[in-house]
Structures are given as C-alpha cells and as structure tokens.
Amino acid sequence: MERSVRSRKEAASHMRHVTIKDIARIAGVSTSTVSRALSGSKELSEATRERIVKICNEQGYRVNALARSLIRSRTNVIGLIVPEVTNPFYAEVSLGIETHARQLGYNVMLCNSQQDTKTTEELFGFLTSHQVDGIILANSHSDAPRWIQQFAPHLPTVLLGTPASLSGDEVNSVCVDNLAGGRLAAEYLLSLGHRSIAYLGHRSGSLTHQLRLRGFMEVLGKEGLTPTVIENTADSSSIGAGYELSRKLFNEGCPHTAIFAATDSLALGAMQAADEFGISIPDDLSLLGFDNIIYSSLPKITLSTIDQRKSLLAEAAVDILTQIIESDERDEFTHRMIRPALIRRSSCASIVD
Amino acid sequence: MERSVRSRKEAASHMRHVTIKDIARIAGVSTSTVSRALSGSKELSEATRERIVKICNEQGYRVNALARSLIRSRTNVIGLIVPEVTNPFYAEVSLGIETHARQLGYNVMLCNSQQDTKTTEELFGFLTSHQVDGIILANSHSDAPRWIQQFAPHLPTVLLGTPASLSGDEVNSVCVDNLAGGRLAAEYLLSLGHRSIAYLGHRSGSLTHQLRLRGFMEVLGKEGLTPTVIENTADSSSIGAGYELSRKLFNEGCPHTAIFAATDSLALGAMQAADEFGISIPDDLSLLGFDNIIYSSLPKITLSTIDQRKSLLAEAAVDILTQIIESDERDEFTHRMIRPALIRRSSCASIVD
DNA sequence: CTGAAAGCGCTTACAG
DNA sequence: CTGAAAGCGCTTACAG
Numbered sequence: 058m059e060r061s062v063r064s065r066k067e068a069a070s071h072m073r074h075v076t077i078k079d080i081a082r083i084a085g086v087s088t089s090t091v092s093r094a095l096s097g098s099k100e101l102s103e104a105t106r107e108r109i110v111k112i113c114n115e116q117g118y119r120v121n122a123l124a125r126s127l128i129r130s131r132t133n134v135i136g137l138i139v140p141e142v143t144n145p146f147y148a149e150v151s152l153g154i155e156t157h158a159r160q161l162g163y164n165v166m167l168c169n170s171q172q173d174t175k176t177t178e179e180l181f182g183f184l185t186s187h188q189v190d191g192i193i194l195a196n197s198h199s200d201a202p203r204w205i206q207q208f209a210p211h212l213p214t215v216l217l218g219t220p221a222s223l224s225g226d227e228v229n230s231v232c233v234d235n236l237a238g239g240r241l242a243a244e245y246l247l248s249l250g251h252r253s254i255a256y257l258g259h260r261s262g263s264l265t266h267q268l269r270l271r272g273f274m275e276v277l278g279k280e281g282l283t284p285t286v287i288e289n290t291a292d293s294s295s296i297g298a299g300y301e302l303s304r305k306l307f308n309e310g311c312p313h314t315a316i317f318a319a320t321d322s323l324a325l326g327a328m329q330a331a332d333e334f335g336i337s338i339p340d341d342l343s344l345l346g347f348d349n350i351i352y353s354s355l356p357k358i359t360l361s362t363i364d365q366r367k368s369l370l371a372e373a374a375v376d377i378l379t380q381i382i383e384s385d386e387r388d389e390f391t392h393r394m395i396r397p398a399l400i401r402r403s404s405c406a407s408i409v410d
Numbered sequence: 411m412e413r414s415v416r417s418r419k420e421a422a423s424h425m426r427h428v429t430i431k432d433i434a435r436i437a438g439v440s441t442s443t444v445s446r447a448l449s450g451s452k453e454l455s456e457a458t459r460e461r462i463v464k465i466c467n468e469q470g471y472r473v474n475a476l477a478r479s480l481i482r483s484r485t486n487v488i489g490l491i492v493p494e495v496t497n498p499f500y501a502e503v504s505l506g507i508e509t510h511a512r513q514l515g516y517n518v519m520l521c522n523s524q525q526d527t528k529t530t531e532e533l534f535g536f537l538t539s540h541q542v543d544g545i546i547l548a549n550s551h552s553d554a555p556r557w558i559q560q561f562a563p564h565l566p567t568v569l570l571g572t573p574a575s576l577s578g579d580e581v582n583s584v585c586v587d588n589l590a591g592g593r594l595a596a597e598y599l600l601s602l603g604h605r606s607i608a609y610l611g612h613r614s615g616s617l618t619h620q621l622r623l624r625g626f627m628e629v630l631g632k633e634g635l636t637p638t639v640i641e642n643t644a645d646s647s648s649i650g651a652g653y654e655l656s657r658k659l660f661n662e663g664c665p666h667t668a669i670f671a672a673t674d675s676l677a678l679g680a681m682q683a684a685d686e687f688g689i690s691i692p693d694d695l696s697l698l699g700f701d702n703i704i705y706s707s708l709p710k711i712t713l714s715t716i717d718q719r720k721s722l723l724a725e726a727a728v729d730i731l732t733q734i735i736e737s738d739e740r741d742e743f744t745h746r747m748i749r750p751a752l753i754r755r756s757s758c759a760s761i762v763d
Numbered sequence: 764c765t766g767a768a769a770g771c772g773c774t775t776a777c778a779g
Numbered sequence: 780c781t782g783a784a785a786g787c788g789c790t791t792a793c794a795g
Contacts, residue, residue, distance in 0.1 A: 074788095076787095076788060076789085077788065077789065078788080078789095086765075086766085087765070087766045087767075088766090088788090088789080088790090089765070089766060089767080089768095089790080089791080090764090090765060090766075092789065092790055092791085093764095093765085093790090093791095096790075096791095100764065100765090101764055101765070102764060102765095105764085105765090119535060119538055119539045120539060120788090120789080121480075121539070121541060121787090121788050121789065122539045122540045122541065123476050123479050123480045123485070123540070123541050123787085123788075123789090124480055124771085124787070124788035124789035124790085125788080125789055125790075126476050126771095126789095127474075127476045127477055127480060127771045127772065127773090127787095127788085127789075127790095128770075128771045128788085128789055128790050128791080129771085129789090129790070130771075132476070141505060142495050142501045142504050142505050143498070143501045143502055143505050143704065145496070145498070145501075148495045148496045148498075148501045149496055151495050151520075152494060152495050152496050152522055155520075155521070155522055156522070164519070164521075164536065164540075165520075166517070166519055166520075167504075167508075167518075167519075167520040168508070168517075169505055169508055169509070182472060183517065185472055186472045186473060186474070186475045187475045187476070187517075188474060188475065188476050296708070296709065300709070325708065325709060326709070328709055328710055329709030329710060332709070332710060351496065352705060352708060355649070355678065355705060355708070355711070356649065356653070356678055356679065356681055356682030356685070357681055357682060357685060357710050357711060358708070358710060358711075427772095429771095429772060429773085430772065430773065431772080431773095439781075439782085440781070440782045440783075441772090441773080441774090441782090442774080442775080442781070442782060442783080442784095443780090443781060443782075445773065445774055445775085446774090446775095446780095446781085449774080453780065453781090454780055454781075455780060455781095458780085458781090473772090473773080474771090474772050474773065476771090476772080476773090477771070477772035477773035477774085477787085478772080478773055478774075479773095479787095480771095480772085480773075480774095480787045480788065480789090481772085481773055481774050481775080481786075481787045482773090482774070482787085483787075
C-alpha cells in the first residue's frame, strides 16, 4: 500500500532521492549513525561504518548538500563575480580559481556582472542568499572596493585585480605589482637600445594604469628619458581604442622606436594600425604589451608583454579567502602583490645603429 | 541575558543573519505570514504585506535560499559543465547560458571538466548533491551522450555541441547543423571560383567533423569535384595540429587554391604555416574556418568562417532544459539544430582568371 | 559505540 | 486573512 503510493510519486516527478533515513532503515541503525559514518566521525566502529558506506554506494545515496549546509551553516561554496568570462583575462582567472578552490574543498559559483553596478549589487545579494562562505570580486573598476564594503559588509571577500586604495579601504586584495611591471617594461626596452618611447593608452582614472606608468617613468627617468604619454579618454582599453590612438600617432608621423601599451588589447589595436600604415613590427617599431592575454600568443600576433600571472592571482585570492573563512578573522586585511614577468615573443627588436 | 549571549556569538563569528523569525517578531505576526508576504502569495492583505516587506528591507533580510530550496525541492539553479572556460567557444556559450538562465529565474553553477571523464563524473555527483534542477553538458566528445545517461539518469539534462547519435540515445541535445555548415562552406568557396580545395584536419572519430565533411562533399560533388581530405590523427583540433598539417601540405607543394579547415583553430595554425612559407592569404590561398571563435575576428587574423552562433545554442539549451524541469516530462527527447551562418572576413578571395 | 531529540530557516496544507 | 504545526534532509550535543 505505502509502496504503491510511493511509486506513483516517483512516476509523477523525477525519482525521489534516497535519503539518510532510507539508509538507516536498510542498515538497521539510526540516522545519527549513518550521518556519523558519512561525516568521517571516528566515534563509531570501523565495521559498521564500512557496512553503512557500502549500503550508501549500493543505493546510490548522495548527501543533500542543502540540508547539510543549512545545519552546518557552511556551504563550502564561494562566489566569484567577474565582468565577463568571455574576456580572456577573466576566463583564465576563473579557471584558476575554480581549480584551486576545488582542491581546497570549495566549489565556486561564477557570475558575470557585465561591468554593471546594479547587476553587481544583485549578484552580491544572490550569492548572499545562497549562503556562500565568501566572495571574490574580480574587477579593476576603481569603485570596486566600495562595492564590496556596501554590498557584502559582513562576508569574507577579496578583491582581485585592483590594489585597494592604500588605506582606509577595509578590503582584502590581490593584484599584480603594477609598479614593478612598469619598471620591467622600461628596463627591457632600454636594454634593447630604445630611447624614444611612447606609452600608449594611459587612462588617468585607472589606478592600475597610474602605477604602470609611474614605474615605467621612474626607470626611464634614471637615464634622463621621458616617454611620450598618449592618453586614452575612452572608458575601456579595447582593441578599437588602441587602433584609433595609434592611427592618430602614425598620422602625425610617429618619431618613436618603441611603444609600450598599457594593455595587450591596446597593443593589438596598435598592430592593426601599424599594418595599415605599412609599419613593420618589430623591424620598424617595437611593441610591448601588458597582461599577456591568450590572444597575444597567437600565431601572427606573438606580442611581447608583461604577464599578469593569472594562476598566481587566482590561487592567492582563493588562499586568502579560505583563510578568512576558516579563521573567522574579520579585523585584519591582507593585500597581496604578485610579481609580474616579462614574456619575450617577437614584437620587440633591438636597435642596431 | 539572552541578549548578551547573542552578541557574543555575533562577535565571534560573522554577524548572524536576520531570519524570518526576527521579522515576524518585529512585525508582530507569525512566520507563516512573513513567508507568505515574501512569496507573493496573494492570500493576505495588501496592508500587512507592505508593512512586512518594509521591515524586511529595513532589517536587510534576505531569504535563505538553502532553506527555501530544501522545502520546495527546487533550487532554481542549473549546473553547467564545460571542458574549459578558457576555450573561447565555451566562454561564449557559458556567458550566453548564464545570461539567458538568469532572465528565466535560474542561476548557473559552472564547472570545468578539463575534458576528463573522471572529473566529469565527479562534477555530475557534485551538482546532483547540490540538488540542481538540471544539467547542461557542453562537450563535443562522442561519449558525451553516454556520460549523461550514466551519471545523471534521473535528472533533466541537455547536451550542447554534439548531435546525440541519431537514435537510441535518450538525451536532449542542441547543436549547430553541421551538415548545413559544410554545405555553406562549399557553396561559398565555389561561388568564389575555387575548384581545387583541401579539407583540412578531419578527425574521423568526431561526429561533428563527419557531418561537416559530408555536407561539404555533397555540394562539391554536384559540380563533379572532390576535396582532398587531410586527416588529423591528433586527438584535438588545436592551432598546433593545424600548423603541422599545413606545413606538411605546403612542403609537398600545395596544389589547391582554397582550404576549408574543420575548425577555426586549425585554420589559425594554417595561417601560421602559410606565413612561414611566404604564402599570402587570401592572395595565394583562400582559407575558411568553422566555429567563429573570438580570435578569428582579431586584427591581422580576420578569418572568414562558419559561425556556430553560440548565443542561439546557449538559449536553446536553456529553453529546453527549463521546459523539462517545469513540465516534469521525462519521456520525450528533443534535438534542436541551429542554422549556421557564413561570416565573410578577409581570408577568402575570388579567383580571377 | 549508538540512539532520541532538537533544530538549521524556511513553506505549506490544515484549521480557524 | 492569519496562525500552529509538521516537515524538508541533515547534524550534533546530550545521554546512555
């Protein structure tokens, strides 16, 4: 009788999941014992635990993560908000975060904010509602620290990609050392013999860009050199922006032997423009990027660049976040810098006099 | 007394979330009423519902999705398993799926399987354990239909990217019409005047490739033409594979005026090889790809190709899945084909005699 | 070593 | 229109 009601239900909806109760009944023990057998609690005999585990496998039992999380008040999932996964930088970061998190026993819920503040706010709400243990916000918008403070004041969070402004902002952050990156770029170009260099696509509103430029100028300055800074007034460092800026530069008769672009995308735009102007890279002009997005390694592109080391960024973000989660520490804030790396491909050549 | 215990707890861990009980106490109603006010149940007076909603906002209340899902036995989250988000094809598909799902009130949990069977199995288990309402598996491996049947026999699922083998496989699927894509490629190349064409990188184990080739040959056949098929024995259609295959072809003195590559990545490899051999595209050789990955639109690349229309694929997959979820229908299987589109860029030229 | 009981934060018949 | 009660599937002190 009861059996028949049961099967009716099963037919109507998808198969009922087998629960801890079913296992308990079959094993002839209490649900507490089953629970303990599964949680690896060592306060029960090896014999029963094995028997129970065996039954679970036979029955295809899977713990209901919802119920478990509800009672443990831990979900072991962390939220990740990126502008768009289709951006290769964030795709790599996402993969790195997911992989590393899984190794540490966490799963990630990935959300695309489309670089929209309202959406970002909603996503924070959504993730909170799903009781994530923490959130990583990957974003280089200068308001990002504020978003974190407003939208998730009580949750462990880390900001990936922008340095949190130097003081006052109570957020954890991970980013590449942009200052060092700028220096690295200058040293490399200098070592190749370049002395007349343009810095392409500086967005003065971007903290990241500011730091890159500062490091770059610092090193050139020691040689008594000053780069020509080409400002980007658009609001993103797109290929298109790099193209427009470079066209203008080439039209005016570019006097430089090398261009350091604020990002790889800008450099890609510069390549396109150079192509149209019959300027050969690197024979006529050396071109150095920043980011090392996947595109840059493509055949026919092979852009030399400064690597952001996305997997290190990803790992550091996960490490910091999980430490906060597991230590319950909310009064300290850590800022981690990753050392950038020079990637030599074929877009820079040395000047032979 | 109780108060002081409470605040101690708050200090120790992160702030306790405000629950439905707190709201009920403040509003002077029962938790049932609060619940009803939030679920939009219309069986309560507009006055109280407004009052309750106001209190919820003031208190920053957010429903606990875990508890709600547990009792509703619906999570409104769908699982998505892709090989790797860093693959631009899957990045676009992921973004499309997340965006469309969110519009329909679903959230997605994205997992990277790294194209590994064991990982795939674990991910199915993980998602099941998290009680997702359904799973989309984006994968072009020919075993994919079997994975679905084995790992998620009782869950709504859809396979994106491969056609489920024509009968027997009880899975839902969405993919581009590869046969039509092959035809489209042939028609285009023919219209440009090409008569001696190579089909580059055919993997005979791939159902997708088989269909592309069949459509391609069908149209050429009508003109009495047969393409030279260059087999790819490697297990993936990488840029590297395309490069190696093309090098060999060019070394042997390529007699063709056009190459149709089985995928864009292969075409990219062909570009690289052509560059090295001093073969100009499209002046000396026309090159047509398949997929339309983002790379193909990059400056200096501008590959003509057959578009897989990822956003349509994504939407169709979500639509099918949510319909199954909401209808509880488990005995029908739908296979949706998306029409491919020709993208003309600059890698194909017409032959002038 | 094992079980009964309480409870995580909700929702939803069932009464009124 | 509203409340008391049961229950979703688990875990974890508390007893024994």
